[in-house]
Amino acid sequence: MTDSSSKLRSQMQRVLITGGSGLVGQRLSQLLVEKGFEVTHLSRNPTNDEYQSFHWDVKKNEIDKEAIKNCDTIIHLAGAGVAAKRWTKKWKKEIYDSRIQSTRLLVEAIRNHNSRLSHFISASAIGIYGWDTGENLIDENASKGEGFLADVVADWESEVSKLDDFGVKNSIVRIGIVLSDQGAALMEMMRPIKLGFGAPLGSGKQFMSWIHVDDLCELFIHLIQAEQKGIYNAVAPEPVTNKEFTQLLAKQLKKPLFLPNVPSLALKLMLGEMQVMLTGGNKVSSKKIEQTGFNFQYPSLHSALKNLVK
Numbered sequence: 001m002t003d004s005s006s007k008l009r010s011q012m013q014r015v016l017i018t019g020g021s022g023l024v025g026q027r028l029s030q031l032l033v034e035k036g037f038e039v040t041h042l043s044r045n046p047t048n049d050e051y052q053s054f055h056w057d058v059k060k061n062e063i064d065k066e067a068i069k070n071c072d073t074i075i076h077l078a079g080a081g082v083a084a085k086r087w088t089k090k091w092k093k094e095i096y097d098s099r100i101q102s103t104r105l106l107v108e109a110i111r112n113h114n115s116r117l118s119h120f121i122s123a124s125a126i127g128i129y130g131w132d133t134g135e136n137l138i139d140e141n142a143s144k145g146e147g148f149l150a151d152v153v154a155d156w157e158s159e160v161s162k163l164d165d166f167g168v169k170n171s172i173v174r175i176g177i178v179l180s181d182q183g184a185a186l187m188e189m190m191r192p193i194k195l196g197f198g199a200p201l202g203s204g205k206q207f208m209s210w211i212h213v214d215d216l217c218e219l220f221i222h223l224i225q226a227e228q229k230g231i232y233n234a235v236a237p238e239p240v241t242n243k244e245f246t247q248l249l250a251k252q253l254k255k256p257l258f259l260p261n262v263p264s265l266a267l268k269l270m271l272g273e274m275q276v277m278l279t280g281g282n283k284v285s286s287k288k289i290e291q292t293g294f295n296f297q298y299p300s301l302h303s304a305l306k307n308l309v310k
Contacts, residue, residue: 013037013038013072013073013224014037014038014039014040014070014071014072014073015032015037015038015039015040015071015072015073015074015075015224016040016041016042016054016067016068016071016073016074016075017029017039017040017041017042017074017075017077018041018042018056018074018075018076018077018078018102018106019076019077019078019079019123020039020041020042020043020051020053020077021041021043022077022078023178023180023182023183023184023213024077024123024178024213024216024217025041025077027180027182027213027214027217028075028077028217028220028221029041029050029051031214031217031218031221032221035221037224039051040052040053040054040067040071041053041054042054042055042056042063042064042067042078043055043056044056044057046064054066054067056105058078058097058098058101058102058105059101061101061105063105063106063109065109065112065113068106068109068110068113068114068117069113069114069116070116071114071116071117072116072117072118072119073117073118073119073120073121073224074106074110074117074119074120074121075121075122075123075220076102076103076106076120076121076122076123076160077123078098078099078102079095079098079099079102079123080094080095080098080099082095082125082127082149082274082277083185083274083277086271086272086274087148087272087273087274092148095152096152096155099152099155099156100152100155100156100159103122103156103159103160104159106120107159107160107162107163110163110166110168111166117168118168118169119168119169119170119171119223119224119227119229120160120163120168120169120170120171121170121171121172121173121220121223121224122156122157122160122170122171122172122173123173123175124153124156124157124160124172124173124174124175124231125149125153125174125175126138126174126175126176126209126233126235126282126284127145127147127149127150127152127153128144128145128149128150128153128154128157128174129142129144129145129150129282129284130144130145130146130147130150130280130282131145131147131149131150131276131277131280131281131282132145132276132280132281133145133207133281133282133283134283135207135283136283137283137284137285138282138283138284138285139233139284139285139287139288140174140230140231140232140233140285140288147276148273149277153174157172157231160172169227169229170229171223171228171229171230171231171232172230172231172232173219173220173223173232173234174231174232174233174234174284175211175216175234175235176208176209176210176211176233176234176235176236176239176282176284177208177209177210177211178210178211178213178216179210179211179212179213179304179305179308180212180213180308181308181309181310182213185210186308186309189245189246189249190249190253190309193246193249193250193253193255193257194253194255196255196256197259198246198249198250198255198257198259199246199257199259199260199261199262200242200243200246200261200262201242201246201261201262201264201267201278201279202242202261202262202263202264202267202278202279203242203261203264203279204241204242204243204246204261205241205242205243206241206242206279206280206281207239207240207241207242207281207282207283207284208239208240208241208242208245208281209233209235209236209239209281209282209283209284210235210236210239210240210245210301210304211234211235211236212236212296212297212298212304212307212308214297214298215236215296215297215298216234218294218297219232219234219289219294222289222292222293222294226292226293226294228292232288232289232292233284233285233286233288233289234286234289235284235285235286236286236296236298236299236300236301236304237286237290237296237299237300238299238300238301239282239283239284240301241281242278242281243261244301245301248301248302248305249305249309252305252306252309253309264279267279
C-alpha cells in the first residue's frame with residue numbers, strides 16, 4: 001500500500017475509542033488524528049472540546065447508538081485500573097465488571113446498530129499467562145495461567161470473541177507494562193530511586209515485559225492499516241528482569257543503588273494480594289506482531305528510557 005493510498009484510506013475511517021481520556025487513549029487519539037483518521041470517544045461525561053464524544057454508562061447499561069452507527073473501527077481501552085487500589089473484594093469486582101460489562105455493552109450495541117463496522121480492537125493483558133512463568137519465553141499460543149488477573153483477562157477476551165458470530169473482524173492486544181513520561185508505572189518506579197531508596201523487588205529475577213507508550217499506540221494503528229485480526233502481544237522485543245530494569249533506570253537517572261532487594265514478604269504486607277504484580281513476572285514474545293511488518297521505535301529498554309527519562 002502506498003503512502004498516499006494509506007492516507008486516503010485513513011481519512012475515510014472513523015475510529016471510536018473507549019477509555020479515550022486515559023494515558024494510552026489520549027496519545028492514541030493524537031496519533032490517529034495526525035495520520036488522517038477521524039476520532040470520536042465514548043464517555044460518561046461527553047464533551048466536544050477536542051474530540052467529538054458520545055455518552056455511555058456501563059453500570060446503567062446505556063450507550064448512545066449514534067456513536068456506534070457511524071464508526072468503522074472501535075478501539076476498546078476502558079477498564080478500571082488494575083494497580084489503582086489495593087485488591088479488596090469490592091475493587092476486584094470493579095476490575096472485572098468494568099471490562100466484562102463494557103465489552104458486553106459494546107458487542108450488543110454493534111449487533112443492533114452497526115452494519116458498517118469493519119474492525120473491533122480490544123485491549124487485553126499479558127496477565128492472562130499468570131504471574132510466575134519464569135524464564136520461559138511466552139507467545140500467544142501459551143495456555144491460560146492461574147490467578148485473579150488471568151481469570152479476568154480470559155473472560156474479557158471471551159466476550160470480544162462473540163463478535164465472530166456476526167462477522168466483525170476483531171483483534172486482541174495483550175499489553176505489557178506501559179512506559180510513559182506522563183505517569184503510570186514508570187513514574188512509580190522512578191520515585192524511590194530519586195529519593196535514594198531504589199532496590200530490586202523480591203528476587204529481582206522476575207521478568208518484566210514492557211512497551212513504550214508510542215509503540216503501543218502505533219501497534220494499534222498498524223492493526224487497523226494492515227487489517228490484522230487475531231491475538232497479539234504488545235511488548236517490546238527485549239524483556240528484562242526486575243533487577244536489570246532497576247539498574248538501567250537508576251543509571252539513566254544518575255542515581256546509585258545500594259539497598260538490598262525489597263523482600264517479598266514486605267511487599268505482601270504493604271500491598272496484599274496484588275503484590276504478585278511486582279514479585280511475579282512474564283517473559284513475553286513480540287515475534288507475532290513483528291511478523292506482520294510492525295517495527296518498534298523503542299525495541300530496547302535503553303532506547304525507551306533514554307527517550308522518556310530526561
